[in-house]
Each structure stands twice: as C-alpha cells, then as structure tokens.
Amino acid sequence: MIINKQPAGIQYLGENGLTESCKQAVIQLIHFGEAIEEVKILTAEGEHSNSHGLLLTVGYGTQIAIKNGFSSGYPGEGPRGYAFILNLLSKYTENIGEYIVHHKIIQRLCNSALTIHDIESINLLQKIKPARWYDFVPYKKEDRPAVFHEFPLTIPMALIDNRLIEIALDFVDNPDNSILNAYRKIESIVRGRSKLTHESSTKLFAKAFQGDESILYWENLDSGENKGRASLFTSTFMAYRNNRAHQEPKHNLDDDIREFLLINQLFILEREAIIREVITVE
Template identity: 40%
Template sequence: MVSVGPGRRGRPAGIAYHGVAGASQDCLDAVLNLLMGRSAIRQVRLLSAAGSHALLLSTEFDDLIAIKSGFSSGYSGEGPTALSKALCALVAHGATISEHAVEPDYISRVDDAALSLGDLEALSLAQEIRPARWADYIQERHHRWVAEGYWVAMMPEVMPFAILDRRLAASALRFWANPDQALVDGYRLLEDTVRRRSGLDRHGARLFREAFNGRLGWPVAHEAEREGRAHLFANAFMAFRNPRMHRPAGPDPAALAEFLLLNQLFRLEAEAVEIAAVGEVGPA
C-alpha cells in the first residue's frame, strides 16, 4: 500500500486552467478551442453549485484541464446558453459527461486556479448526480445541432498552418488582418509561378488551360485524373479569383475556405512536372 505523507492533499493540483470566471463567451471559447486540438477530450465532469457551473476535462492522455465558472443554469441568458453550447460540442465530440454537486468554495478554488490534490481526490470519490440531469442543460435547438451537424458552425475558424504550402506562409500570417488582400496576393503568386514554369505569357484561366495542356502535368496513372486537376486551376480562377477582383473588399465568411482551396492549387502545382516526365506514365 502506498503511504500518503502528511500535508500532501493540500498541495496544488498542478493542472491547467482556462477561461475567465463569470465570462460566459470566454469559457465557451476555451472549450471550443480545446476541441480543435489533437488531444481528444474523453471525460467531462460538470461541477455544479447553486446554479453556477465549471468543468473539469480529462484528455485521452489523462491530462486535466479546468474551465472556470462562466456557465450557469436556471434562467434564460448568456450563461445557460454558453453551457448548452459547450455541452453540445462535447457530446458531438464523443466525450463522456457526468455532473457532480460541489460546494460554492470548490467553484471558487477553480476560479482562483487553486485546486489541491485533495480536491481532485474528493471529486474522484464523489458520486455523480442521479438521475442524470446534465442533458437538461442543453437547449432543444442545440440537441438538434448534435444530431444534424449544425454544431460545426460555432467552432472557431483557425488557420491550419500544418497543411499549408510554404509559399502561402506569409499570406497566412496576415490573413485575418486582410483576407481579401491575402487571397489576391496568393492568386497573383500562383499565376506568376505557373507562368514562369510554363514559359507562357498568358493570364488567368487561359494561362492554366495552356500550361496544363502540353507543358505541365502529373505522373498519375489515369488520364481523367490529370485532366481533372488541370481543369481545377482554370475553373477556380473563373469561379473565385475573377469575381474577387471585380468587387469591393469587405466581410467574407467564406474567405478561409477559399484560401484553403487556393492552398490546394499550390500543392497540386508543386506536384506537377514537365510534360515529358508525365508521358512516361501511360493511362491505366
């Protein structure tokens, strides 16, 4: 049997704390940002005291993360809505949820980032509230979000740097300051790159049609795949780049998706080789 030395239970728990106590949106954002990471949230303990709620999250690697008490229940308002959305997102990601009644000073220690080893031990021994009521905190419309996939709309938009072509790195860093300019600069760079590689003095869709029809291509087995990739460049410019050049810059909720499409074009261009090399791979 392991002996526990005196005073050990009073030592700091040494876990991570996210969110700002009393700030509902900040605490909801903390949950959503964690769900965007690669370490899955496996277990959620909802800590409840007199209509105030905090969360203790356990990851797949058994790391503990506390979310401070920006959540509430028992009335209509920002706090209950934030709790509903947070639980909705956690359920959608497959987390197991249990609710535990705690004293108000326990919530205070979460908010002060001051949980002790004894606090965690006490919580591990505490019975969860039965019958389970945490699902009642999810508002009816948010229940539908889980079933029909609408929860994705509340997730934060983030730039996935790990999958970006390195030539778009500078544009990606300044993307949120001016998405329109980042896209325009990216399109211009792609044109310049293909123009240089192909030796053609063309622009826009015409450049890509000619460049990928006799000068550049991909060493893939199926001719249809090569044609599909080639058409993608010209069609993307006609569908996205050309309209962008003829309208005033402004808010654009689809800008990040368009940037990722542009990134895919850069990745495909990087894989393209001189047509002589393509000819070595015949159709299947």
C-alpha cells in the same frame, strides 16, 4: 488520514462568473486540437446547485479546470452558455458526468486554488444518476451543428503550402490582398515552369495542364483524372479570381478563407505535377 493540501498544479481557464470567457476557453481547447477524454461537471451543493464549473481530462490524462461560469434553471446567458458547451462537448466524448461537490471546492476552483486532495475527492465521487445534463442539450438535430459557428475563423496553417506561408500570415490584416497575391503567385509559378511567358490566367493554365500533350501533368493518373485536375485551375480563376480582380472587395471572412484554401489546393496540385518529356523523332 493525511489530507494533502498542496496545490493541484493543474491549468485553470475562463473567468469566474463570466460565461462567455468560460465558453471560449473550451472552444479554444477543442479548436487547437486537445482530445477531450472526460468531462466532469462540478455542481455546487445546496443553495448554489444551479452553478457549474468543469473539470476536463484531455490527452495523457491531463486535467484542466474551467471556472464557475455556467448556470442552469433560469433564462439567461449562463444557462445558454451551459447548453452550448454541453452540446459541443457531447460531440467529442460520451464520457460526461455531473458531480455534486462541496461549495468550498467551487470556491477554490474560482480562485485557481484546488488542492491535490480536492482533485482526489472529485475523482472518487459517483456521478449523478440518472444524468441531468442531457436535459440541456438541444433536441432538434438542426440546432446542434450551430455550435461550430462560434469557432475562430482562422487559416489552418498546418495545411498551407510552404510557398504560401508568408501570404497566409498577412491574411488576417488584408484577406483580399492576400488572396489576389496568391492568385498572382500561382500564375507566376506555372508560367515559369511551363515557359509560357506571354500567357496569363485561364489561357495559361489551359496550355500548361490540358490535353494529352500538356506541358505539365500528373503521373500515374488516367487522362480523366488529369483533365479534372487541370480544370480546377481554369475553373477557379473563372469562378473566383476574375470577379475579385475587377470589383471592390465585398466578401465575408468565411468566404475569403474558403477561397484561400481553394487556391492553396492549386499550389498543392501544381507541386505534384511534373514536366512532360518531349520525345523527338530523329
């Protein structure tokens, strides 16, 4: 039999023996939209059987190796990271299996040097039955959502209104300033469209959007839905903007991102609103 020792040509993530690095590698893959189709837990044979790497199959059958940063069987960072990552991956696929591999394969995994033959051999292995990895996933349901608390706190740029992009790009450096600028911009836009040049804040939005004869409205929605959308503008400014404008910044990043996305929704609603035609009676 001809053994193909050519490099497998797959991507390697994480640092060998560093649990946090390997954990963050998996988080980043999921956070940025990779579809996890299969998880192969690669467990070293023999005396190193408490050492684990991963071989992930993502979209279009692409395989990505996560280096040997996880462990099991004793207290410590390695087992905690292993439990965390299994908990996370189990939310995205049921196709998870553990495979015993030769310690030399683990060595080549650590060195980013798996061969085509290694990958072919792994893909032919039978998973361990009964599955052991379940033992590492938290049993308490209230503990399971905690894995998402470690995901990056970032603005989802794909959802941001085009007119907010430049402000959103500055958000990382100064969230409070970006949020206040977003409030100012939505006021300026509505003021310009409604011609209510001397109004501001809640009075501006009330005159622009509220009432059956409002200047701006949403077509093909009943009066209740129009009223509800109009109220979002005044309520957001009353509940958030006024407090932020008159006090020192004291918000955490979680709250800042949620507030920025709320303002973004106002931009989207404003974009969908049209100017009411005024019918004159001669």
